[in-house]
Amino acid sequence: MHQHDGPLARLRQGHETLVLDLLRRHGPLTRAGLGTHTGLSRTTLYDIVGGLVTAGAVVTAPPEATARRRGRPVETLSLNPAAGLAIGIDFARRAVHVAAVNVAHEVVGSASEQHPAGLSWDRRIALARRLVGTLAGGSLRLDPVTGIGAGLVGPVGLPALGGPGPAADPGPWEAAGTAEAVRDRLAEAFGVPVHVDNNTRLAALAESVWGAATGSRDVLYLRLSHGVGGGLVVGGALHGGAHGLSGELGHITVDPAGGPCDCGGRGCLETVASVGAVLDAYRAAGGRAADIAGFTAAARDGDAVAAGVLRAVGSQVGGVLAAVCNAVGPGVVVVGGELAEAGDLLLGPVRETLSARVLPLARSLLDLRRAALGEYGGALGGIALVLHASPLLAHYPARPEPGPRPQERPGARLQDHQPHDRTEPEESP
Amino acid sequence: MHQHDGPLARLRQGHETLVLDLLRRHGPLTRAGLGTHTGLSRTTLYDIVGGLVTAGAVVTAPPEATARRRGRPVETLSLNPAAGLAIGIDFARRAVHVAAVNVAHEVVGSASEQHPAGLSWDRRIALARRLVGTLAGGSLRLDPVTGIGAGLVGPVGLPALGGPGPAADPGPWEAAGTAEAVRDRLAEAFGVPVHVDNNTRLAALAESVWGAATGSRDVLYLRLSHGVGGGLVVGGALHGGAHGLSGELGHITVDPAGGPCDCGGRGCLETVASVGAVLDAYRAAGGRAADIAGFTAAARDGDAVAAGVLRAVGSQVGGVLAAVCNAVGPGVVVVGGELAEAGDLLLGPVRETLSARVLPLARSLLDLRRAALGEYGGALGGIALVLHASPLLAHYPARPEPGPRPQERPGARLQDHQPHDRTEPEESP
Numbered sequence: 001m002h003q004h005d006g007p008l009a010r011l012r013q014g015h016e017t018l019v020l021d022l023l024r025r026h027g028p029l030t031r032a033g034l035g036t037h038t039g040l041s042r043t044t045l046y047d048i049v050g051g052l053v054t055a056g057a058v059v060t061a062p063p064e065a066t067a068r069r070r071g072r073p074v075e076t077l078s079l080n081p082a083a084g085l086a087i088g089i090d091f092a093r094r095a096v097h098v099a100a101v102n103v104a105h106e107v108v109g110s111a112s113e114q115h116p117a118g119l120s121w122d123r124r125i126a127l128a129r130r131l132v133g134t135l136a137g138g139s140l141r142l143d144p145v146t147g148i149g150a151g152l153v154g155p156v157g158l159p160a161l162g163g164p165g166p167a168a169d170p171g172p173w174e175a176a177g178t179a180e181a182v183r184d185r186l187a188e189a190f191g192v193p194v195h196v197d198n199n200t201r202l203a204a205l206a207e208s209v210w211g212a213a214t215g216s217r218d219v220l221y222l223r224l225s226h227g228v229g230g231g232l233v234v235g236g237a238l239h240g241g242a243h244g245l246s247g248e249l250g251h252i253t254v255d256p257a258g259g260p261c262d263c264g265g266r267g268c269l270e271t272v273a274s275v276g277a278v279l280d281a282y283r284a285a286g287g288r289a290a291d292i293a294g295f296t297a298a299a300r301d302g303d304a305v306a307a308g309v310l311r312a313v314g315s316q317v318g319g320v321l322a323a324v325c326n327a328v329g330p331g332v333v334v335v336g337g338e339l340a341e342a343g344d345l346l347l348g349p350v351r352e353t354l355s356a357r358v359l360p361l362a363r364s365l366l367d368l369r370r371a372a373l374g375e376y377g378g379a380l381g382g383i384a385l386v387l388h389a390s391p392l393l394a395h396y397p398a399r400p401e402p403g404p405r406p407q408e409r410p411g412a413r414l415q416d417h418q419p420h421d422r423t424e425p426e427e428s429p
Numbered sequence: 430m431h432q433h434d435g436p437l438a439r440l441r442q443g444h445e446t447l448v449l450d451l452l453r454r455h456g457p458l459t460r461a462g463l464g465t466h467t468g469l470s471r472t473t474l475y476d477i478v479g480g481l482v483t484a485g486a487v488v489t490a491p492p493e494a495t496a497r498r499r500g501r502p503v504e505t506l507s508l509n510p511a512a513g514l515a516i517g518i519d520f521a522r523r524a525v526h527v528a529a530v531n532v533a534h535e536v537v538g539s540a541s542e543q544h545p546a547g548l549s550w551d552r553r554i555a556l557a558r559r560l561v562g563t564l565a566g567g568s569l570r571l572d573p574v575t576g577i578g579a580g581l582v583g584p585v586g587l588p589a590l591g592g593p594g595p596a597a598d599p600g601p602w603e604a605a606g607t608a609e610a611v612r613d614r615l616a617e618a619f620g621v622p623v624h625v626d627n628n629t630r631l632a633a634l635a636e637s638v639w640g641a642a643t644g645s646r647d648v649l650y651l652r653l654s655h656g657v658g659g660g661l662v663v664g665g666a667l668h669g670g671a672h673g674l675s676g677e678l679g680h681i682t683v684d685p686a687g688g689p690c691d692c693g694g695r696g697c698l699e700t701v702a703s704v705g706a707v708l709d710a711y712r713a714a715g716g717r718a719a720d721i722a723g724f725t726a727a728a729r730d731g732d733a734v735a736a737g738v739l740r741a742v743g744s745q746v747g748g749v750l751a752a753v754c755n756a757v758g759p760g761v762v763v764v765g766g767e768l769a770e771a772g773d774l775l776l777g778p779v780r781e782t783l784s785a786r787v788l789p790l791a792r793s794l795l796d797l798r799r800a801a802l803g804e805y806g807g808a809l810g811g812i813a814l815v816l817h818a819s820p821l822l823a824h825y826p827a828r829p830e831p832g833p834r835p836q837e838r839p840g841a842r843l844q845d846h847q848p849h850d851r852t853e854p855e856e857s858p
Contacts, residue, residue, distance in 0.1 A: 039473035218671040241758020242647040248755040264789035329670020360693035
């Protein structure tokens with residue numbers, strides 16, 4: 001997309017956005033009507049509209065009888081309902097999740113498949129293609145797809161690091177540079193523009209657009225899963241940070257003298273609040289659970305040992321969230337991942353420590369919620385990323401705009417993705 | 430400014446920005462030239478240009494001989510060099526600082542005056558008016574002033590909190606709601622639009638535009654002064670947070686069992702890293718210094734006790750910065766305030782702990798710098814806030830744009846504001 005970054009391309013894209021936004025808000029309009037509303041010259045407008053018709057984003061409607069003036073038929077323009085599909089793909093550690101929306105932002109379909117850890121990128125991309133092919137009863141055509149937003153595990157946007165030493169070792173993450181390679185491979189496989197980001201950050205974006213934090217423009221999201229990660233939505237947009245390493249809440253130190261972390265650090269939040277760390281702590285205290293679902297079930301059934309573990313973890317989580325809240329001042333804090341299935345047994349202690357350590361002036365403004373989108377968060381976030389980047393689908397507001405009107409959101413279509421009990425561990429981040 | 434927030438006003442402002450930006454980049458242009466470059470219709474363009482000429486932002490130049498075509502003189506349009514002044518005012522605890530730039534973003538002048546703590550707002554605003562009157566040798570006219578950006582101590586943007594209880598007690602800060610009242614009073618006193626924000630956050634913005642972090646779009650700023658505060662610049666814009674409480678790095682807990690803080694919390698960074706806390710620690714260890722300047726001078730002269738205090742403080746500061754860096758991923762971290770005058774005696778230990786606790790992948794990307802703008806940071810940040818908000822002065826880039834070109838910055842004119850030794854304590858935040 002780099003060739004689209006120049007000032008003239010931006011100006012043209014601004015004009016396209018203007019036209020598409022008017023058609024979305026007002027419904028069908030004539031070229032003259034578009035001219036009046038946009039202030040664009042006749043030449044510019046015909047050029048822009050011509051491009052949009054060629055791209056399939058806009059269709060010309062047959063002239064209506066009432067629109068004829070002086071006997072000359074006047075063509076109206078409207079959004080092409082068949083155009084503007086956006087696809088989200090989440091490449092989690094051991095599963096691929098896909099979802100798609102149409103130009104009206106209705107979810108056309110979603111699909112998921114588990115796979116063994118360490119599957120090659122060739123096979124993961126082939127799996128994604130196959131899953132996308134199953135959407136909408138197999139009737140999904142790729143040629144009107146506006147873009148794909150893909151979520152990956154690990155850092156995205158980080159420059160490839162050369163040389164020896166710890167900085168060159170990506171540890172448990174995908175190697176730096178993977179994101180760019182995957183983006184290029186996807187673009188080749190699907191033949192459409194592809195945007196990539198970290199899948200936990202995408203889940204944060206999805207929660208802010210369609211999930212627990214709908215309508216809030218400043219959201220802090222924490223995911224407590226096999227790994228611990230997070231994401232920040234700032235002013236309605238996903239915050240990537242200068243080097244693609246934002247949202248790494250799992251690697252904030254909670255105990256400088258604590259145990260080693262997979263990241264190469266010591267005493268990180270992930271060493272005490274990941275699914276593995278929680279199960280270890282539970283078993284060390286005499287508890288018995290085959291997996292995290294068993295653990296949260298035991299906690300909900302009144303197991304005091306499990307509740308004690310959740311209290312200790314919740315306090316550590318609350319301390320980290322308080323530090324970040326003081327720095328960033330989010331409107332809503334969302335906690336997701338398998339551990340959040342424990343509900344208030346976890347969120348109660350989180351809220352208590354968060355409230356105690358956040359700036360007293362901010363206490364009454366705290367808004368802590370459980371994530372709402374479950375395992376499709378990453379894929380839906382990929383769609384949101386496409387909506388941000390594409391004027392063809394960008395109902396998602398530009399910065400100075402107020403939030404989208406509730407009736408424009410596909411919330412009702414997303415109820416299928418509410419969290420539910422699972423027997424299989426979730427795969428990301 | 431609320432009446433300027435509608436979609437049509439935004440569209441018009443977008444057109445104005447387009448025209449002004451072209452005149453800034455290309456120099457004088459004819460209306461025909463502007464039409465070609467902007468794609469705006471003749472009607473829209475004449476309307477926009479007419480408004481800009483009436484507002485005094487654009488002037489018509491006499492037709493040049495070479496510009497005549499078919500004997501008809503063609504008027505050219507250019508930016509009015511006399512227009513577009515922006516004024517920054519920092520209302521610190523015991524001083525008022527003012528600065529002004531013209532439409533070319535040259536600093537026209539700056540002035541400062543100390544005053545007793547607790548001076549009434551009437552007198553502080555009168556002092557600000559008098560100081561502004563001294564700028565540019567007293568020749569500054571207020572009628573071309575585009576806007577004023579003012580910095581205040583304490584939260585800005587926080588809804589007024591009612592009811593009893595700790596949340597209603599603003600502690601050492603100005604009461605919630607003060608910012609709005611001061612903004613209205615300033616608008617009345619100066620007769621121009623006024624933008625307000627927290628003065629430490631404004632200093633963060635100024636460092637990102639003209640100071641230590643020039644050119645970076647993601648900046649974390651920490652100020653170690655009589656209070657400890659901070660600010661975040663995200664994607665080139667000042668981050669306010671959902672409730673105006675972002676950047677409160679001084680109230681991140683460093684020791685849950687620590688001493689009480691003025692904010693009502695316990696063990697906050699401010700309880701160990703403020704000027705007062707550092708002097709207390711130094712004196713408790715047997716050191717003797719009349720004030721913070723004496724302390725930093727002693728440290729630089731090889732006083733081992735002072736260096737030990739700075740090491741301990743630096744480690745706590747580094748830990749807090751690491752947590753925020755992991756969450757936010759800034760490109761540059763800037764440390765300012767009187768304690769930063771100790772230079773590497775403080776920044777060395779800060780860097781050491783920051784590097785140890787930041788995500789290992791991010792270590793090689795760390796960029797820690799000492800603040801460059803000194804006591805005028807808040808006032809210059811106020812100017813940057815006006816530049817952001819006003820199309821008349823907005824060379825400061827909109828989000829998708831690259832940073833301003835170095836030669837467009839008034840950096841050379843700001844050298845007077847580099848940090849220098851002071852015998853008087855600084856007044857903010």
